[in-house]
Amino acid sequence: MNDFSIRLARAEDAEAIHRVEDDAAARFHEYPALAGVPIPPTTSAEDHARLIARGRSLVSVVDGVVVGFAEAAPIGRDLHLHELSVSMRHQGRGIGATLLEALAIDARNAGYRAITLSTFRDVPWNAPFYARRGFVEIDGCEDYPHLSESLESAVVFGIPKDRRIAMIRFLD
Structure with missing residues (x-):
């Protein structure tokens, strides 16, 4: 049995989402294969609030505390996943996979064709x-111009082109 729940993100979750993203991002800095690869900064609480307002973001909660999130926004008939993060303490428990599946169910029910990232x-x-x-x-x-732009912005930031990938999951 899982000890977490999933719900729609609310405006008041923005700061907690920011803290989760900061915590989860630390794992990138510790991963030896990424040594020397620049890691983009995390998203501000204000930008998280803007994504939450678009109505396609979910959070995972344990004992009333946000421990994970999936933030997405519509782009045409697709839903683009901006970020999926789980705090390091709660990783490896299926929270990320559950958030992703809940997002896919919601997207399919809302008539989106696919999820991109x-x-x-x-x-x-x-x-x-x-x-x-x-x-x-x-x-x-x-x-998928939004994906081209995302990949190109990573290169401009200094991430080698061969390290990034664009992906899609069709929701049929």
């Missing part, structure tokens, strides 16, 4: 995690 290709809790949950690599992003 960009992530690290070779970090175990990134592309391989998403691949196990039905996401596939997008070869060429001509039909």
Whole structure:
């Protein structure tokens, strides 16, 4: 039995989401395969609040405390996953996978065609995690300008192009 619950994110969750993202991001800085690779800064609480207002963000709660989140926003007929994070203390318990599946169910019920994202290709809790949950690599992003922009902004930030990947999960 799980000791966490999933619900829609609320405006008052923005600061807690920011803290979860900061905590989870520490794992990137500790991962040896990313040594020397710049890690983008986390999102501000204000930007989290803007995404929450779009109505497609979920949080995971344990004992009344936000411990994970999935933030997404519509782009045409797709839902773009901006961030999926779980605090380090609560990782490995299925919270991220449950958030992702709940997001997919919500997106399908709302009539979205797919969920898109960009992530690290070779970090175990990134592309391989998403691949196990039905996401596939997008070869060429001509039909997905938001993904092209995301991949390009990572390169501009200093992340080697071959380290990033665009993925999609169709919701049919």
